[in-house]
Amino acid sequence: MNQVKVIEGSEAVALAVRACRPQVISAYPISPQTHIVEWLAKMVADGELDSEFVNVESEFSAASVISGASAAGSRAYTASSSQGLLLMTEVLYASAGMRLPFVITGVNRAISVPISIQIDQQDTISLRDSGVIQFYVESSQEAYDTHIAAFKIAEDPGILLPVMVCMDGWILTHSYERVSMMEQKEVDRFLPPFQPIHFLDVNNPKTWGSHTEADVLMEFKYAVHGAMQNGKERMKEIFSELANMTGRNYGGLIEAYRTEDAEIILVAIGSLAGTIKEAVDELRSNNERVGLVKIRCYRPFPHEDIWDAIKGAKIVLVTEADFSMGSEGAVGMDLKSKLCGRPNSPHVVDFITGLGGREVNKRTIYQIVQKGQEVLASGGYLPEPYWVDLNRNILP
Amino acid sequence: MDLQQISNQEDLFASGHRACHGCGMSLAVRHILKATGKNVIVVTPTGCLETFASPYGYSPWRVPWIHHLFENGPSIATGIVAALRAQKRDGVRVLVIAGDGSTFDIGFGALSGMLERGDDVLYICVDNEAYMNTGGQRSAASPMYSSTTTDPAGRKSLGKTQNKKDLPFIVAAHGVPYVAIASVAYLKDLQKKVKKAMEYHGPRYIQVHTPCPSVWGFPSDRTLEIGRLAVNSALVPLFEMEWGKVTSIQKIKKKIPVTDYLKSQKRFSHLFKKDQGDAELANIQAIANQHIEKFGLLARTKTGS
Amino acid sequence: MKISIGAVVIGGTSINYKTGGWRDEKPIIHVELCKACGLCEMVCPDSAVHVVNKVYIIDYDYCKGCGLCAYECPTKAIEMISEEK
Numbered sequence: 039m040n041q042v043k044v045i046e047g048s049e050a051v052a053l054a055v056r057a058c059r060p061q062v063i064s065a066y067p068i069s070p071q072t073h074i075v076e077w078l079a080k081m082v083a084d085g086e087l088d089s090e091f092v093n094v095e096s097e098f099s100a101a102s103v104i105s106g107a108s109a110a111g112s113r114a115y116t117a118s119s120s121q122g123l124l125l126m127t128e129v130l131y132a133s134a135g136m137r138l139p140f141v142i143t144g145v146n147r148a149i150s151v152p153i154s155i156q157i158d159q160q161d162t163i164s165l166r167d168s169g170v171i172q173f174y175v176e177s178s179q180e181a182y183d184t185h186i187a188a189f190k191i192a193e194d195p196g197i198l199l200p201v202m203v204c205m206d207g208w209i210l211t212h213s214y215e216r217v218s219m220m221e222q223k224e225v226d227r228f229l230p231p232f233q234p235i236h237f238l239d240v241n242n243p244k245t246w247g248s249h250t251e252a253d254v255l256m257e258f259k260y261a262v263h264g265a266m267q268n269g270k271e272r273m274k275e276i277f278s279e280l281a282n283m284t285g286r287n288y289g290g291l292i293e294a295y296r297t298e299d300a301e302i303i304l305v306a307i308g309s310l311a312g313t314i315k316e317a318v319d320e321l322r323s324n325n326e327r328v329g330l331v332k333i334r335c336y337r338p339f340p341h342e343d344i345w346d347a348i349k350g351a352k353i354v355l356v357t358e359a360d361f362s363m364g365s366e367g368a369v370g371m372d373l374k375s376k377l378c379g380r381p382n383s384p385h386v387v388d389f390i391t392g393l394g395g396r397e398v399n400k401r402t403i404y405q406i407v408q409k410g411q412e413v414l415a416s417g418g419y420l421p422e423p424y425w426v427d428l429n430r431n432i433l434p
Numbered sequence: 435m436d437l438q439q440i441s442n443q444e445d446l447f448a449s450g451h452r453a454c455h456g457c458g459m460s461l462a463v464r465h466i467l468k469a470t471g472k473n474v475i476v477v478t479p480t481g482c483l484e485t486f487a488s489p490y491g492y493s494p495w496r497v498p499w500i501h502h503l504f505e506n507g508p509s510i511a512t513g514i515v516a517a518l519r520a521q522k523r524d525g526v527r528v529l530v531i532a533g534d535g536s537t538f539d540i541g542f543g544a545l546s547g548m549l550e551r552g553d554d555v556l557y558i559c560v561d562n563e564a565y566m567n568t569g570g571q572r573s574a575a576s577p578m579y580s581s582t583t584t585d586p587a588g589r590k591s592l593g594k595t596q597n598k599k600d601l602p603f604i605v606a607a608h609g610v611p612y613v614a615i616a617s618v619a620y621l622k623d624l625q626k627k628v629k630k631a632m633e634y635h636g637p638r639y640i641q642v643h644t645p646c647p648s649v650w651g652f653p654s655d656r657t658l659e660i661g662r663l664a665v666n667s668a669l670v671p672l673f674e675m676e677w678g679k680v681t682s683i684q685k686i687k688k689k690i691p692v693t694d695y696l697k698s699q700k701r702f703s704h705l706f707k708k709d710q711g712d713a714e715l716a717n718i719q720a721i722a723n724q725h726i727e728k729f730g731l732l733a734r735t736k737t738g739s
Numbered sequence: 740m741k742i743s744i745g746a747v748v749i750g751g752t753s754i755n756y757k758t759g760g761w762r763d764e765k766p767i768i769h770v771e772l773c774k775a776c777g778l779c780e781m782v783c784p785d786s787a788v789h790v791v792n793k794v795y796i797i798d799y800d801y802c803k804g805c806g807l808c809a810y811e812c813p814t815k816a817i818e819m820i821s822e823e824k
Binding site for chain 2: 061062064089090092093094095096098099102103104105106107108109110111112114128129132133136238239240242243244245246247248249250251254
């Protein structure tokens with residue numbers, strides 16, 4: 039019988055990670071991720087988790103320790119946020135190129151300067167080029183389930199890439215939810231021990247990290263992209279397999295919520311999707327044909343699945359808490375690039391919301407929908423992304 | 435250990451690597467691996483050694499070897515040690531073989547972390563006293579008044595003004611079981627120190643002085659000779675420290691003035707030009723004299739010191 | 740040949756690259772002067788000196804001609820001569 043407890047989101051993640059039996063865990067504190075590694079540390083100290091728990095002197099080392107462990111054939115895990123994730127950037131690119139399958143929790147938090155511990159998704163979004171697979175979750179339950187799937191996806195011989203499970207700081211990590219936990223033997227059945235295709239082995243000496251010339255480097259990079267692209271179907275299979283065991287189906291790489299006959303479709307990642315679902319329900323009850331595409335897997339970008347969900351709509355409103363300075367929001371850019379040139383595709387407008395933890399509630403969503411309707415009425419094109427709730431009076 | 439014994443050991447660093455003629459580092463690595471044997475996993479951060487020993491498809495490493503990044507040799511090693519412990523792969527040891535750029539500068543924080551944690555890693559710095567892979571830029575290991583490409587001697591400068599960072603003592607201050615300085619000019623001593631280090635568990639550090647003919651500027655057949663001059667001038671004292679106390683030193687039988695060592699290399703040639711360099715040479719001699727006093731480097735003869 | 744996963748390759752494959760082509764000078768061992776002390780084998784950075792029944796042989800496939808063996812030989816049994824191209 040599955041156990042159901044009301045627990046902090048961080049504890050849910052720690053319990054999921056524990057169930058996956060990582061051999062090596064590295065830890066460096068940064069808000070709002072720290073509770074996760076603290077839960078894990080306590081489990082190790084109490085003999086409830088048989089992992090090598092390594093306290094490191096920086097996030098660069100946190101990511102490096104699990105990279106070394108993975109190359110040596112161990113399942114490994116760490117977590118970070120914000121500045122810590124940025125500090126890991128070089129390591130993540132390297133380990134993705136080296137095809138090391140470990141799991142990291144990216145607890146979303148704004149990036150300095152100004153320093154803020156409030157949430158937005160700039161940190162994990164900034165890593166989107168690295169070759170690390172990225173999932174975004176809406177709830178603590180989804181965080182629990184997705185971490186378990188993440189290890190299996192990372193270690194799949196056709197994928198072999200690091201996986202980052204991204205979850206909003208404070209809102210998910212520090213709030214309490216009912217979470218249903220799997221039994222250990224079920225997790226063991228779903229996730230057998232890590233079988234590396236190669237590992238640092240004195241009986242079979244191999245060389246990791248050679249340097250390459252122009253004759254092969256492009257192919258190596260393509261291989262990472264290819265592993266992500268070709269891995270999409272396998273990821274869906276793995277999510278499906280887990281859903282059959284737990285009874286909780288999140289839809290695969292995206293969740294299409296009430297999009298079937300929608301004229302206006304919102305697109306979002308993370309916990310904001312939960313707020314938007316409520317707003318969609320209320321708008322629907324007023325006969326507005328609105329829907330939501332919640333992107334669960336951001337890298338690889340599941341544009342095929344997104345297209346299937348949005349192709350009938352007139353306009354798509356991307357709401358995101360990140361921004362590529364000098365251009366536009368990243369998710370908006372990804373979507374627009376995939377639709378560019380596609381015949382009969384809906385208009386796409388990019389809305390920037392919630393940077394630095396600014397509240398995004400149902401009222402904000404209605405505002406966005408209204409703005410979207412205005413844009414649609416005037417031809418559907420907005421040259422600059424729309425910064426929601428921006429207080430222009432205080433700009434210098 | 436006699437020479438015949440050394441010759442017959444298994445060569446775990448194969449021919450065909452792309453080191454320069456007479457490279458001190460490549461010779462050192464040959465002997466390090468002879469001393470450790472094959473039950474080791476080696477981590478090498480970015481640098482000369484990594485570059486000449488890993489063109490894709492042409493690896494000389496007959497032991498498992500990983501190059502990840504420039505500044506994380508120690509943390510990659512920590513991760514491997516943790517994995518070996520978790521997998522109960524007893525008897526497999528972990529080595530870092532890293533250049534001075536990585537060790538003294540960019541990887542210094544990671545090194546300190548590894549030492550503080552007490553991880554069972556033998557960290558060997560092959561020290562050619564500059565960022566050689568990129569043409570010889572200044573590192574914290576570059577000696578005082580050496581000319582490097584980013585701190586060159588010129589009309590207004592006589593090269594690096596800072597002294598070489600005293601890394602062995604910094605490492606020892608972390609409370610580690612074994613620290614040593616060795617030299618590629620004394621290969622039997624190098625093997626002995628590596629073997630001794632392997633008997634300990636916990637973090638251990640050996641700094642191996644490895645002259646570089648290409649950039650220091652001397653003929654490729656003089657690598658060991660230059661190394662001997664460095665040791666006999668007392669600029670490179672060879673010693674061992676166990677748990678923070680100096681337990682052995684290699685005494686100098688025939689002390690030479692530092693100028694004998696310095697004038698044989700292009701990187702110090704600016705100190706020997708007319709009307710300059712005397713004060714600097716005196717400073718360098720003072721450093722050597724400090725080593726002599728601190729470590730008691732001069733051999734006592736029958737007639738007294 | 741297909742690229743490997745993660746650029747991981749088998750070790751020891753450097754022997755497929757013959758660095759002997761780098762030489763300007765090559766060492767010749769004068770056997771009559773050699774006392775088989777083993778120093779040349781020890782100091783070669785490229786493992787290009789081999790011992791067979793106490794006979795020391797240079798492996799010209801890999802010898803880069805650095806001259807360390809000749810310089811260090813205690814009996815001056817090794818002579819560096821110009822590489823014939």
